[in-house]
Amino acid sequence: xxxxxxxxxxxxxxxxxQVVEALRGLDLSIEPGEFTAIMGPSGSGKTxxxxxxxxxxxxxxxRVTVSGKEVSSMSKTERSDLRRDHVGFxxxxxxxxxxxxxxxxxxxxxLLQGKSEAERNQRAREILKAVxxxxxxxxxxxxxxxxxxxxxAVARAIATKPTIVLxxxxxxxLDSETKAELIGLMRRMNEEEGVTFxxxxxxxxxxxxxxxVVTLRDGQVSSDEHR
Amino acid sequence: MIFRMALRNLIRRPMQxxxxxxxxxxxxxxxxxxxxxxxxAWVLLMDDTIRASAGHVVVQADGYQDAKDSNLLVADSxxxxxxxxxxxxxxxxxxxxxxxxxxASPENSVAVxxxxxxxxxxxxxxxxPKMMVDGEWLEAGTSGQVLIGTxxxxxxxxxxxxxxxxxxxxxxxxxxxxxxxxxxxxxxxASMDNFFVLANLPTLQEMLPGITDxxxxxSVQVEGxxxxxxxxxxxxxxVGDGPEVLRAEEALPELFKAEELDKIGxxxxxxxxxxxxxxxxxxxxxxxxxxxxRELGMLQAMGxxxxxxxxxLLTEGFLLGVFxxxxxxxxxxxxxxxxxxxxxxxxxxxxxxxVSGVALNTLMKAVYSWDKMAIWTGFHVLxxxxxxxxxxxxxxRLEAVESMRSQ
Amino acid sequence: MYFIVSSLIILSTPAPAAAGTVPTSDQLKAxxxxxxxxxxxxxxxxxxxxxxxxxxxSRKMKMESWSKGKEHxxxxxxxxxxxxxxxxxxxxxxxxxYLPNTDRTMRVPSAMMSGAWMGSHVSNxxxxxxxxxxxxxxxxxxxxxxxxxxxxxxxxxTPKPETPVVWGHIDVTVTAKGVPEKQEFxxxxxxxxxxxxxxxxxxxxxxxxxxxxxxxxxxxxxxxTEMVFHSLKLNIPIEDSRFSLQALRD
Numbered sequence: 050x051x052x053x054x055x056x057x058x059x060x061x062x063x064x065x066x067q068v069v070e071a072l073r074g075l076d077l078s079i080e081p082g083e084f085t086a087i088m089g090p091s092g093s094g095k096t097x098x099x100x101x102x103x104x105x106x107x108x109x110x111x112r113v114t115v116s117g118k119e120v121s122s123m124s125k126t127e128r129s130d131l132r133r134d135h136v137g138f139x140x141x142x143x144x145x146x147x148x149x150x151x152x153x154x155x156x157x158x159x160l161l162q163g164k165s166e167a168e169r170n171q172r173a174r175e176i177l178k179a180v181x182x183x184x185x186x187x188x189x190x191x192x193x194x195x196x197x198x199x200x201x202a203v204a205r206a207i208a209t210k211p212t213i214v215l216x217x218x219x220x221x222x223l224d225s226e227t228k229a230e231l232i233g234l235m236r237r238m239n240e241e242e243g244v245t246f247x248x249x250x251x252x253x254x255x256x257x258x259x260x261x262v263v264t265l266r267d268g269q270v271s272s273d274e275h276r
Numbered sequence: 277m278i279f280r281m282a283l284r285n286l287i288r289r290p291m292q293x294x295x296x297x298x299x300x301x302x303x304x305x306x307x308x309x310x311x312x313x314x315x316x317a318w319v320l321l322m323d324d325t326i327r328a329s330a331g332h333v334v335v336q337a338d339g340y341q342d343a344k345d346s347n348l349l350v351a352d353s354x355x356x357x358x359x360x361x362x363x364x365x366x367x368x369x370x371x372x373x374x375x376x377x378x379x380a381s382p383e384n385s386v387a388v389x390x391x392x393x394x395x396x397x398x399x400x401x402x403x404x405p406k407m408m409v410d411g412e413w414l415e416a417g418t419s420g421q422v423l424i425g426t427x428x429x430x431x432x433x434x435x436x437x438x439x440x441x442x443x444x445x446x447x448x449x450x451x452x453x454x455x456x457x458x459x460x461x462x463x464x465x466a467s468m469d470n471f472f473v474l475a476n477l478p479t480l481q482e483m484l485p486g487i488t489d490x491x492x493x494x495s496v497q498v499e500g501x502x503x504x505x506x507x508x509x510x511x512x513x514x515v516g517d518g519p520e521v522l523r524a525e526e527a528l529p530e531l532f533k534a535e536e537l538d539k540i541g542x543x544x545x546x547x548x549x550x551x552x553x554x555x556x557x558x559x560x561x562x563x564x565x566x567x568x569x570r571e572l573g574m575l576q577a578m579g580x581x582x583x584x585x586x587x588x589l590l591t592e593g594f595l596l597g598v599f600x601x602x603x604x605x606x607x608x609x610x611x612x613x614x615x616x617x618x619x620x621x622x623x624x625x626x627x628x629x630x631v632s633g634v635a636l637n638t639l640m641k642a643v644y645s646w647d648k649m650a651i652w653t654g655f656h657v658l659x660x661x662x663x664x665x666x667x668x669x670x671x672x673r674l675e676a677v678e679s680m681r682s683q
Numbered sequence: 684m685y686f687i688v689s690s691l692i693i694l695s696t697p698a699p700a701a702a703g704t705v706p707t708s709d710q711l712k713a714x715x716x717x718x719x720x721x722x723x724x725x726x727x728x729x730x731x732x733x734x735x736x737x738x739x740x741s742r743k744m745k746m747e748s749w750s751k752g753k754e755h756x757x758x759x760x761x762x763x764x765x766x767x768x769x770x771x772x773x774x775x776x777x778x779x780x781y782l783p784n785t786d787r788t789m790r791v792p793s794a795m796m797s798g799a800w801m802g803s804h805v806s807n808x809x810x811x812x813x814x815x816x817x818x819x820x821x822x823x824x825x826x827x828x829x830x831x832x833x834x835x836x837x838x839x840x841t842p843k844p845e846t847p848v849v850w851g852h853i854d855v856t857v858t859a860k861g862v863p864e865k866q867e868f869x870x871x872x873x874x875x876x877x878x879x880x881x882x883x884x885x886x887x888x889x890x891x892x893x894x895x896x897x898x899x900x901x902x903x904x905x906x907x908t909e910m911v912f913h914s915l916k917l918n919i920p921i922e923d924s925r926f927s928l929q930a931l932r933d
Binding site for chain 1: 277280281284285287288571574575576577578579580581582583584675676677680
Binding site for chain 3: 439
């Protein structure tokens with residue numbers, strides 16, 4: 050059963066006098082365990098799609114269902130809870146809460162879920178170790194390199210064992226070596242932990258390892274390639 | 277964690293946070309200082325005025341309070357005073373005779389208010405003995421002495437030992453007696469230095485025909501500021517029917533009204549200052565809201581509810597408030613300390629009493645008004661939280677996707 | 684000070700002191716009694732003018748006055764027209780003013796007794812004070828009196844300690860016949876404060892009466908108040924009702 054299903058989703062923005070049609074009747078469904086890359090030129094609707102799936106935004110028309118829940122009819126708070134319990138986000142940059150340590154950043158969503166301190170602590174250590182940041186738990190984002198920051202972002206995104214991790218160009222600001230490490234890490238998490246990843250990216254190194262590549266053009270799926 | 281985030285968010289912007297809590301601290305310190313000073317000033321002012329112009333309980337001829345007619349006098353005043361003393365041995369009882377009239381020298385004559393006082397008792401409660409410029413305070417048992425203000429002395433062109441003639445009118449009869457200037461004083465209040473004449477009670481009593489041992493008031497005073505609840509009833513019992521017996525609040529309603537008005541005025545000023553402080557907080561939180569929009573969007577992306585964001589910003593406001601209030605409290609105390617220990621002698625600039633005819637102590641000291649300080653401190657924390665309410669609610673209304681888009 | 688108008692009306696009885704000899708204390712007292720007693724037990728009616736010269740203004744007014752004994756008198760302005768009808772009534776030591784344009788009668792309160800009467804150098808208080816040189820003062824020949832010759836004396840009157848007057852002493856110059864010529868008022872420090880000069884003596888009903896008096900304050904050398912009697916009648920019948928508040932307004 051699909052964990053994410055999108056039917057005829059449209060999303061229109063008002064930009065000054067113009068209406069921008071970011072999505073124009075898009076259909077897509079994601080199965081558990083996928084490692085899917087979404088590509089397409091700028092303005093093709095990649096980020097909008099991720100925002101709809103993550104409940105950050107609602108469709109102008111059509112349906113978006115995550116874990117069997119209809120996102121478009123949810124209140125703001127319900128969408129917050131959806132993200133908290135089912136969605137992990139990794140962004141291109143500024144991913145972390147600057148005033149919290151790596152450990153605290155990782156624990157943060159668990160805290161929002163109301164997990165006990167002991168459980169949070171243990172889970173965060175585990176995950177940080179898994180992403181290779183053992184010994185750096187006490188560092189603040191400013192004390193970490195860009196690659197290390199993105200690892201913390203990954204750790205945080207998967208700490209709650211979300212239904213899906215949405216990664217919006219996660220490698221865009223990294224050098225190629227770090228990029229490869231991060232992609233390897235996510236791939237590993239996908240294989241070992243069964244975390245579902247959905248990327249928006251231009252990055253061929255991700256597209257190369259993705260098992261499904263969806264291409265968007267003008268707010269619609271122009272190709273959907275399973276490998 | 278929210279608390280920790282809030283705290284660290286504040287520490288992350290030390291300058292802004294310091295300014296915001298500094299605004300709270302500054303305002304609170306100012307309020308605490310002025311409040312303590314105002315309270316202290318009023319304690320002294322009330323005490324001086326009550327003691328010098330009425331008493332904690334005062335006995336006057338029936339109707340005097342309303343008419344303030346100097347013809348309304350209590351006869352046989354020392355007998356009544358003695359009775360009051362016997363019933364209330366812990367009190368000080370003194371009599372005063374207050375008349376309108378005229379003082380004349382060869383050079384000039386001037387309309388004046390004349391107070392006949394019991395020299396020793398009055399010396400203990402009046403501020404004028406400390407304000408003598410020339411000569412000495414009245415000597416008990418000496419007749420024909422007057423004390424006048426320096427301005428009056430100048431107008432009359434008289435000095436120590438010179439003859440002046442006092443004329444008073446009682447029940448339509450004019451009575452005149454020669455006096456000698458035994459001293460001059462400067463109170464610092466132009467009308468009093470020009471208007472106020474002091475003489476020994478017995479001498480002044482001689483000027484009034486047809487009434488034995490008259491007094492305008494018999495003032496009953498206790499030590500300190502705490503007036504026993506039963507004092508009025510007890511004095512009433514000693515006095516019997518006839519004269520009116522009033523508590524200070526009843527005898528000096530204008531004084532208590534003035535205090536009330538002054539303090540209400542103070543509240544308005546303090547609330548205004550408090551609003552300034554909260555504008556400081558509001559400003560800092562709004563600034564940080566704009567600067568942190570993306571960060572707040574990320575918190576939303578991670579699943580923090582709108583209410584969580586509200587809570588975060590309120591906590592920041594609260595912390596700013598607590599920190600500022602703590603700082604302000606300490607600063608206010610520190611500023612109050614010298615005022616309590618040494619006071620300010622505002623000197624002869626403007627010795628303006630709310631009740632005319634009272635020379636006030638010019639050395640004003642503050643008191644520690646702990647209850648008010650506590651209330652104001654709490655009020656500032658509350659203000660800080662209230663001030664953060666708007667930014668907090670704005671944060672709660674942010675659309676995640678919009679805030680993520682901002683840089 | 685005694686009542687102004689009355690003070691001008693001096694009963695001139697034969698002088699008790701023989702000319703050219705130094706008067707005895709009793710003779711001095713008799714002279715002062717004459718100055719004090721000036722016919723106040725009698726009634727009078729007078730038309731007079733008063734001229735007041737001060738630093739700020741100069742005004743001249745004409746007035747009519749009735750008196751009976753030392754307790755009662757009434758003065759009413761006749762001129763200038765704007766002040767016509769303004770009146771002052773004295774009964775005992777009380778004083779009332781009447782202002783016709785506001786139709787108000789006002790008792791002069793004790794605090795205002797120091798104010799100038801009609802803007803002159805006479806205070807309201809001067810109008811009502813009653814002290815007698817012959818009783819409330821001690822007296823002796825003033826130094827230098829002898830140089831005046833035999834026709835007049837200067838008597839130095841010093842207030843008794845209990846007498847409530849501001850003066851240190853008053854030098855009264857009186858003719859041997861008991862007609863006052865001059866009173867000089869001194870402070871206790873010996874400073875001359877003001878002088879009253881009497882002149883223009885005429886006989887009315889067989890009594891020698893000065894018809895002109897000038898009051899001069901010495902601290903204001905350019906100021907003075909001058910009073911001149913135009914007509915004077917003595918010992919005429921006057922109803923007591925003339926000295927009532929009702930009459931004040933008429």
